[in-house]
Amino acid sequence: MSENQKLTDVVMPQLAESLVSATIAKWLKRPGDKVEQYEPICEVMTDKVNAEIPSTVDGVMAELIAEEGQNVSVGEIICRMAVAGGAPASAAQQAPTASTAASAGASAAGGDQSMRSRYSPAVQTLAAQHGIDLNQIQGTGMGGRITRKDVLAFVEKGGAVAQPQAASARAETPSPFKGLPHADPAVTPEQYIPVQPVPERNSGLHMSAPPKIPPIEAERGERETLIDVTPLRNAIATNMRQSVSEIPHAWTMVEVDVTNLVLLRNKLKDEFKRREGYNLTYLAFFLKAVVNAIKDYPIMNSVWAVNKIIIKRDINISLAVGTEDSVMTPVIQRADQKNIAGLAREIEELATKTRQGKLKLEDMQGGTFTVNNTGSFGSILSYPVINYPQAAILTFESIVKRPVVINDMIAVRSMANICLSLDHRILDGVICGRFLQRVKENIEAYTLDTKVY
Amino acid sequence: MAVMEYIDAIRLAMKEEMEKDESVFVLGEDVGVKGGVFTTTKGLMEQFGEERVLDTPLAESAIAGVAIGAAMVGMKPIAEMQYSDFMLPATNQIISEAAKIRYRSNNDWSCPIVVRAPIGGGIFGGLYHSQCPESIFFGTPGLKIVAPFTAYDAKGLLKAAIQDPDPVLFFENKKCYKMIKGDVPLEDYTVPIGKANLLREGADITVIGYSMPLHFCMQAAEELEKEEGITAHILDLRTLQPLDRDSIIEAVRKTGKVLIVHEDNKTGGVGAEVAAIISEECLFDLDAPIMRCCSPDVPAMPISPPMEKFFMLSKDKVKEAMRQLAVY
Numbered sequence: 001m002s003e004n005q006k007l008t009d010v011v012m013p014q015l016a017e018s019l020v021s022a023t024i025a026k027w028l029k030r031p032g033d034k035v036e037q038y039e040p041i042c043e044v045m046t047d048k049v050n051a052e053i054p055s056t057v058d059g060v061m062a063e064l065i066a067e068e069g070q071n072v073s074v075g076e077i078i079c080r081m082a083v084a085g086g087a088p089a090s091a092a093q094q095a096p097t098a099s100t101a102a103s104a105g106a107s108a109a110g111g112d113q114s115m116r117s118r119y120s121p122a123v124q125t126l127a128a129q130h131g132i133d134l135n136q137i138q139g140t141g142m143g144g145r146i147t148r149k150d151v152l153a154f155v156e157k158g159g160a161v162a163q164p165q166a167a168s169a170r171a172e173t174p175s176p177f178k179g180l181p182h183a184d185p186a187v188t189p190e191q192y193i194p195v196q197p198v199p200e201r202n203s204g205l206h207m208s209a210p211p212k213i214p215p216i217e218a219e220r221g222e223r224e225t226l227i228d229v230t231p232l233r234n235a236i237a238t239n240m241r242q243s244v245s246e247i248p249h250a251w252t253m254v255e256v257d258v259t260n261l262v263l264l265r266n267k268l269k270d271e272f273k274r275r276e277g278y279n280l281t282y283l284a285f286f287l288k289a290v291v292n293a294i295k296d297y298p299i300m301n302s303v304w305a306v307n308k309i310i311i312k313r314d315i316n317i318s319l320a321v322g323t324e325d326s327v328m329t330p331v332i333q334r335a336d337q338k339n340i341a342g343l344a345r346e347i348e349e350l351a352t353k354t355r356q357g358k359l360k361l362e363d364m365q366g367g368t369f370t371v372n373n374t375g376s377f378g379s380i381l382s383y384p385v386i387n388y389p390q391a392a393i394l395t396f397e398s399i400v401k402r403p404v405v406i407n408d409m410i411a412v413r414s415m416a417n418i419c420l421s422l423d424h425r426i427l428d429g430v431i432c433g434r435f436l437q438r439v440k441e442n443i444e445a446y447t448l449d450t451k452v453y
Numbered sequence: 454m455a456v457m458e459y460i461d462a463i464r465l466a467m468k469e470e471m472e473k474d475e476s477v478f479v480l481g482e483d484v485g486v487k488g489g490v491f492t493t494t495k496g497l498m499e500q501f502g503e504e505r506v507l508d509t510p511l512a513e514s515a516i517a518g519v520a521i522g523a524a525m526v527g528m529k530p531i532a533e534m535q536y537s538d539f540m541l542p543a544t545n546q547i548i549s550e551a552a553k554i555r556y557r558s559n560n561d562w563s564c565p566i567v568v569r570a571p572i573g574g575g576i577f578g579g580l581y582h583s584q585c586p587e588s589i590f591f592g593t594p595g596l597k598i599v600a601p602f603t604a605y606d607a608k609g610l611l612k613a614a615i616q617d618p619d620p621v622l623f624f625e626n627k628k629c630y631k632m633i634k635g636d637v638p639l640e641d642y643t644v645p646i647g648k649a650n651l652l653r654e655g656a657d658i659t660v661i662g663y664s665m666p667l668h669f670c671m672q673a674a675e676e677l678e679k680e681e682g683i684t685a686h687i688l689d690l691r692t693l694q695p696l697d698r699d700s701i702i703e704a705v706r707k708t709g710k711v712l713i714v715h716e717d718n719k720t721g722g723v724g725a726e727v728a729a730i731i732s733e734e735c736l737f738d739l740d741a742p743i744m745r746c747c748s749p750d751v752p753a754m755p756i757s758p759p760m761e762k763f764f765m766l767s768k769d770k771v772k773e774a775m776r777q778l779a780v781y
Binding site: 121122123142147 | 656657708709738739740741
C-alpha cells in the first residue's frame with residue numbers, strides 16, 4: 001500500500017494579494033486523519049481575519065510541519081498529505097527511483113523528503129546556538145534530512161542570527177549528575193537548553209512581531225491578570241499607532257436634525273423587516289447621505305502619498321463593527337452604486353459575519369472612507385482615529401430628543417451629532433465643513449416620501 | 454627506526470623488557486624450544502635461557518595461576534595463551550584473582566602480570582582458533598585490556614603493559630602478525646595505556662574501533678574520500694579497559710555521526726559500551742543513530758572458507774557501513 005502512496009506538500013496559500021504570512025491557529029486534522037478535497041485542514045489567523053485552509057487533495061494527513069501558533073510565510077510547507085498513487089504502473093516507476101536515491105545516498109533535495117523534518121539532537125543544538133530557523137535550510141541527508149553539516153554550512157554562509165555560544169563554555173559547567181554514583185557525564189542538559197533571542201520590548205505591546213496566540217489568562221499574584229495579545233489585537237494596535245503617529249488628526253462636529261428620518265424609518269421599518277427579513281437601520285440612511293456627499297466632495301475619498309494625493313474613484317465604505325474584544329472594519333464595496341435597502345443589507349451581512357468571525361480577507365480590503373455608528377453604544381460625541389491610510393472617518397452619534405430653537409420657537413426635535421476626524425495634510429476646515437454640511441443636508445432632506453429602493 | 458612486522462614488534466618488546474629487567478619472564482605453551490606456534494617468542498629461550506622462557510603444560514589455568522603467584526613474589530611474568538580461545542580455563546584466575554588482588558588486599562599487593570593472547574579470525578582457524586574474547590573480560594574492573602593494530606603500537610603497548618603494576622591483557626591480532634608492517638623505533642618507548650589514538654581527521658563521520666578492522670577502516674576511508682568526497686575521522690581505542698572517554702567524546706563531537714567497528718560479535722561487545730558512553734555524554738551532539746559494524750551474533754567462526762568470509766569484516770563491509778552513515 002505504502003508504495004502506492006505519495007507524499008504531497010501542502011503550502012500556505014496566498015489568501016489575499018497583500019498577505020505575506022499567516023499564523024496557524026488550530027489544526028483540524030491530525031496525522032492519520034482522512035481528508036477530502038476542500039475539507040478544512042486548519043484554521044489560520046492573519047492580521048485581518050481568521051480563515052480555514054481547505055485541502056487541495058483527497059488523502060490522509062501524513063505530517064504536520066507547522067505548529068499551532070507558528071507564523072508561516074506564504075508558500076512555505078505547512079503539512080504533508082499522503083495521496084494514493086495513480087495507476088500501478090506509476091507506482092512501479094517510482095519504486096526503483098526511490099531505491100536508487102537511497103543507494104546513491106547523497107541525493108539532492110527534490111526527491112524523497114520523508115526525513116525533512118526529523119531533526120537530530122546535533123542539528124537542534126546548533127540551530128538553537130545560532131538562532132537558526134531550520135525551515136530555511138535545504139537538507140542533503142537521507143530523505144531530505146537536514147544534517148549537522150548542512151547547518152554548519154548555513155552558519156558559515158552567514159545564515160545565523162545570534163552569536164554562537166562559546167564552545168568552551170559548556171565543558172566547564174559542572175555536571176548535575178556529579179555526586180551521583182556511577183554517573184559522570186562531562187556535559188549537562190542545561191547547557192543545551194536553546195537560547196532564544198528575546199525580542200526587545202519598548203512598551204507593553206510588542207509591535208513588530210505578532211506574539212503567540214493562545215489567549216491564556218495566567219494568574220499572576222492576586223492583583224493582576226495577564227492576557228496574551230492576539231494577532232488581531234496586535235494588528236489593531238499597529239494600525240492605530242501608525243494612524244495617530246503619521247496622520248495629523250483634526251476634528252470637527254455638526255449637529256443634525258433627524259426628526260424626519262425618525263418618522264420615515266418608523267413608517268417603513270416593520271414592512272421592510274417583513275419583506276426583507278432584516279432591519280432597516282438608521283445607519284443605512286446615514287451611509288447613503290455620506291456616500292452622496294463624498295460624490296460631491298471626492299477629496300474626502302483620498303489617500304496621502306507624500307508627493308501626491310490619490311483620489312479614489314470607487315467609494316468603498318469601511319464600516320467599523322465592534323465585537324466583544326475587537327473592532328473590525330469590513331468594507332461595503334462600491335457603496336455609491338447601492339440604494340438605501342442595498343446598504344441596509346450590506347450592513348446586516350457584514351455585521352453578522354463580523355460577530356460570527358467569518359469575515360474573509362476580501363471583505364476587509366479596499367476601504368476608502370470609514371463610518372462608525374458610535375451612537376449604537378450610546379455615545380453623543382467621539383473622537384475617532386482615522387482608519388489608516390484613509391483621509392477621514394465619520395461617526396454617527398446617538399439620536400436624542402432635545403429642545404431646539406427653530407424660527408425663534410422652541411421645538412422638541414430628534415437630534416444627532418456627526419463627528420469627523422480628518423487628515424489635515426489632505427483636508428482643511430473649509431472643505432470638511434462643506435462636506436459635513438452636505439451630509440447634514442442630505443440627512444435632513446429625508447421625508448416621508450423618500451424611497452429606500 | 455626499522456620497518457618490521459607486527460609479530461617482530463611484539464617479540465622486540467619482550468626482548469627489550471627482559472634485557473632491561475631481570476624479573477620479567479615468559480611462560481606458555483611451546484614458547485621455549487619451539488619459539489611459539491606463531492614464532493612470537495622465537496630466540497628468547499636462546500637469549501635468556503629456559504628459566505626465563507618457560508614451556509608449560511597444556512593448562513591455561515596453571516599458566517595464569519603460576520604467573521599470578523610469581524607476581525606475588527615480585528616477578529613480572531608475561532603469560533602467553535597460545536590462542537585466546539584457550540584462555541577460558543584461565544578466566545577464573547584472571548577475573549577472580551588477578552583483577553582483584555590490589556582491591557582485596559587494600560592496596561598492599563599488586564599483580565603486575567601481562568597475559569598475551571592472539572585474537573581474531575581470517576586464518577581458517579575455525580571454531581577454536583578465531584575467537585575474540587574481549588567482551589568476556591571487558592566488564593571486569595581491575596583488569597586493563599589493550600589491543601594494538603600497528604607494529605608501533607604493539608611494541609609500545611606491550612612494553613607499557615609489562616611495566617604496568619597491574620594485570621594487563623594484551624590482545625594481539627594473529628591476522629596482523631605477518632600482514633601488518635610498519636616503522637618501529639629500535640629505542641625504548643612506550644605507548645600509554647588508557648589513551649586512544651586519532652588515526653585520521655575527517656568531517657563527515659567518526660569511526661571508532663580497535664585492532665585489525667581498523668586497517669579496513671583506513672583503506673575504506675581513503676577510497677571514500679577519493680571516490681565520494683566523504684572524509685572519516687578515525688579513532689583507535691588502543692586501550693579497551695579503561696576506555697579513553699575524553700577522546701571518544703571529542704571524536705564524536707567532531708562529526709556527530711558515529712560508526713563503531715570491531716571483530717568481536719555485536720551483542721555485548723566493546724562497541725556497546727562505547728555507544729553507551731556516547732549516549733550518556735553526547736546526546737546533543739549526535740546527528741545520526743550510533744551505528745555498529747561487527748561480526749554477527751553466531752556461536753563461533755565457521756570452518757568453511759566462504760562462511761568465514763561471510764563472518765569476517767572486510768574493507769567492503771566497513772566501507773558500505775561508512776557510506777550509509779555519511780549519507781544519513
